[in-house]
Amino acid sequence: MRNALLLAILFASSLVIYAEDYPLTLPAMPLHDPFILADAASKTYFLYTSNVASLTGEQRRGTMAYTSKDLKHWSKPVVVFTPPDTFWAHDGAWAPEVHLYRGHFYLFTTLHNEAKLIPQPSPLGRATYMRGTLIAMADQPTGPFVPLKQDGPVPPADFMTLDGTLYVDRSNQPWMVYAHEWLQKTDGTIEAVPLKADLSEASGKPIHLLKGSDAPWLNEDIVPSARGFVYITDGPELFRTKDNHLLMLWSSYEHAHGVTDAGSSYVQTVARSRSGEIQGPWEQLTPLVHEDSGHGMLFHTFDGQLLLVLHRPFRNARGKIYEMKDAGDHLEVIRERMDLDGE
Template sequence: MADTEVMRLAEMPLHDPFVVADDGTRTYHLYTSNDPSVSGVEGVGTMVYRSLDLRDWTPPTVVFLAPDRARAWAADGGWAPEVHAWDGRYYLFTTLHDESEPLPVPPPGRYGTPFPLPSHRRGTVTAVSDSLLGPFTLVDASRPTPPGHLMTLDGTLYVDPSGQPWMVYAHEWLQTVDGTMEAIRLAPDLTRTVGDPVFLFKGSDASWLGEQIPAGVPHQLPPYITDGPQLHRTPEGALLMLWSTYEKDRAGDDGGLGGGYVQTYAVSRSGELRGPWEQRRPLVRDDSGHGMLFRTFEGRLMMILHSPFENARGKLYDMELRGDELRVLRQRTDLDGGG
């Protein structure tokens, strides 16, 4: 890394963070949505910060720019980028959307409510590169990777024990009211889906979401948000899914929700992607979420997330696994600056 300028997490714009610890270079790569104010590059896309120690970071490098609307199905968003090594190459997932392209509204009552609301095209795209530093190129500029009639976001890669790759994604509450987590098989080259989506769980399955709702307010008050799925296998074989939602601590005058962003998780003790999934207590509240787990080069398990939701910065935590229970040991304020 030739850059001499040093940045710290407390000063780095950082939403939906994703870390790749590259053993070959002993370098941490921290991917997030492109922010022209720090990258110096205009456009919707993905940038990466790099560090040798999780404390001092290089200024970001842009690794992906979405094509303009004339050359692709969508050109806005650039949310939740993540990079995975697969079959000798690197694959970038990031979510794009086009608010000018409405999706058909499902019939009233389909989800047991007079909703859903109007929705528009949104979904995760797949791009590929031979390098962690890009440039990444879309494998198909004409469509998102999940089914295009669904309003989805935050697709992540999961490879099951048989070697079958899946994309796990959040199905937006605008279509479902009670947001869901779903999965769909991917072709061996990750460029297309195979078969139909598989339902995993819905947002309201997290029973603790209703604990702070005042007396007299219906506990089924919509919406229930799901986003930020990330999968992690425990040494004993259980499957964990980190995910985020909005906690309901009050009802607004318009029926909307108060409360903040929450980092939580679910467990499939069977080890199967299909579950059944058990919802666990939140890991971090305080308007924090969209976290992922990674191991340091010394083998320590850590979680990174963003907080607060607006003007977000990265926060790091030492984590512990006890069986299928995930615990926060401490926030690494020595690395992220605290606050």
């Protein structure tokens, strides 16, 4: 009887400690452009997003991370990266991702500097300025992350780009895949630039993969023009299926997006490479999730389940998790995991 009582006390104490360490759930966590790293070494999920000063106390822009053991209960966030004082940009810190590559952890996040103008004028008559994705390295998923390139983003500095992600092809060539801003292109594109083996910088010129208006579900009656309609490309993420098809998650809006129109709804969609390689050509598949949802990424749980995390709605976003099926040449949504992301 005494042993049973002692075990009950110890169990109750462990629950209290767990609740103190992981007090948050997804509905209470501000999350734009969420990215989850499943770290096998620590059996911990790291959820990265842009720093929220009111949660961390850090006033500078940067990257913060929540942690979880079960995807349901999350720790308070901690800052894992802020740009050095002398860095080329300090604003933005959008869409952070952390990838394990060759024994190190690499942070990809997008910064911008409105004081560093790009001479090329925008076809929309707007100012264009330095914006692009940096790569920073650390030995742990919690950082500290140190930028590899100090003088500018990895894509060309005269390109206004965002949302860079890592893809390593079947010949072990690393690439940064990124979105080229509608501010410069009107019809936004997704492009890829080859990287050196140590990810320190680009090793060649960018290649074109797709443009926003390629998606057949967009409003075909509206043609991008300087009169105000644009096609937006966001959040590319590459995924190799069990049957060796290469897919790309990306996000846009349900219709061509008016520059002054906030009524279009964000959508999580997907494309497939007909060649199975990054060079494409890329064909557009049916969108995966509507309802003002997007910027998703795929990951496997520690027991092998394939999940998709994205944010909804676009403003005041929260994380949503979907159980997915790898159907070989496409992805299927099985269900939203309301047990993980519900109130």
